[in-house]
Amino acid sequence: MTTTLTRPATTSAGSPAPDQPAPTHALSVRDLHVGDPSTGHDIVRGVSFDLPRGGVVGVVGESGSGKTLTCRAVLGILPEPFAVTGGSVEVVGRDTATLTPREWTGLRGSTIAAVFQDPASYLNPSIPVGRQVAEVLRVKLGLRRRAARERSLELLAAVQLRDPARVWAQYPFELSGGMLQRVLIAAAVAVEPQVLIADEATTALDVTVQAEILDLLAELRASTGLALVVVSHDLAVVAQLCTEVLVMRDGEVVEQGPVSRVLHDPQHDYTRLLVREHEQYGLERFLGTDGGELR
Ligand SMILES: Nc1ncnc2c1ncn2[C@@H]1O[C@H](COP(=O)(O)OP(=O)(O)O)[C@@H](O)[C@H]1O
Numbered sequence: 001m002t003t004t005l006t007r008p009a010t011t012s013a014g015s016p017a018p019d020q021p022a023p024t025h026a027l028s029v030r031d032l033h034v035g036d037p038s039t040g041h042d043i044v045r046g047v048s049f050d051l052p053r054g055g056v057v058g059v060v061g062e063s064g065s066g067k068t069l070t071c072r073a074v075l076g077i078l079p080e081p082f083a084v085t086g087g088s089v090e091v092v093g094r095d096t097a098t099l100t101p102r103e104w105t106g107l108r109g110s111t112i113a114a115v116f117q118d119p120a121s122y123l124n125p126s127i128p129v130g131r132q133v134a135e136v137l138r139v140k141l142g143l144r145r146r147a148a149r150e151r152s153l154e155l156l157a158a159v160q161l162r163d164p165a166r167v168w169a170q171y172p173f174e175l176s177g178g179m180l181q182r183v184l185i186a187a188a189v190a191v192e193p194q195v196l197i198a199d200e201a202t203t204a205l206d207v208t209v210q211a212e213i214l215d216l217l218a219e220l221r222a223s224t225g226l227a228l229v230v231v232s233h234d235l236a237v238v239a240q241l242c243t244e245v246l247v248m249r250d251g252e253v254v255e256q257g258p259v260s261r262v263l264h265d266p267q268h269d270y271t272r273l274l275v276r277e278h279e280q281y282g283l284e285r286f287l288g289t290d291g292g293e294l295r
């Protein structure tokens with residue numbers, strides 16, 4: 001087993017002051033609507049969930065069902081012309097509707113972070129990957145050059161990249177997709193966020209590497225208390241990691257509940273279809289033979 005991360009006792013930016021009672025939820029989404037305010041047309045309609053500290057919630061649904069817009073609303077990075085048109089998002093007890101753009105920037109990458117499908121596009125092709133992680137530490141945590149380098153090496157080890165010193169000095173084109181996603185996860189957890197959103201983070205990877213990355217996320221959760229939102233069009237990904245799942249279709253949540261219940265006893269036709277589609281290739285691994293434990 002390689003190095004793991006532990007959360008230091010300090011409170012990071014965006015956390016409540018030590019004498020305040022800690023909010024119970026890392027993330028709380030209430031009846032979220034996302035749409036184009038100029039037309040009044042909502043694409044995401046009524047998403048609600050609570051993510052406890054250290055919890056894992058999954059969002060599953062076919063392409064175009066509104067998963068990414070939901071994530072981007074939670075991260076405060078909706079593309080034009082979209083905006084939050086209803087409902088609320090609280091990050092560690094903080095209502096994000098009241099945040100200024102500057103406060104949003106502070107919250108992202110300190111309290112809430114994300115990894116997406118295409119890791120290469122988030123890295124500068126002409127800078128060694130380790131230096132890019134170190135840069136995050138310098139900018140976001142104010143670490144000096146040497147400390148940032150040392151910490152970035154620890155982070156590369158923590159995301160289970162073999163030979164971190166060698167990887168540190170490599171350029172993105174020299175690394176595989178799975179390695180690049182590990183680098184991106186290292187950069188995302190560098191600032192010890194409370195919430196990490198993984199939006200199709202393993203979709204572009206082959207099945208073996210996908211499983212390794214999911215294991216890594218589970219380990220980071222266990223060692224740091226990081227809360228995860230795992231988004232995938234693939235029910236098997238969500239089944240592997242999550243305790244609660246939301247099934248989205250056409251901008252709405254059609255079914256929501258504990259993963260074990262949703263997989264064993266789907267109530268909605270669309271969920272039944274998703275479960276049935278996956279039965280051919282591997283979901284029974286998570287369903288178990290006795291209909292009991294998922295993991
Ligand atoms: N930048 C954008 N401009 C215009 N329409 C968009 C944009 N992003 C998403 N949409 C539309 O919003 C809907 C939901 O998209 P998205 O949240 O990306 O779905 P998912 O992540 O579930 O595949 C889709 O119908 C898509 O066409």
Ligand SMILES: [Mg+2]
Nearest residue numbers: 067068069200
């Ligand atoms: Mg998406």
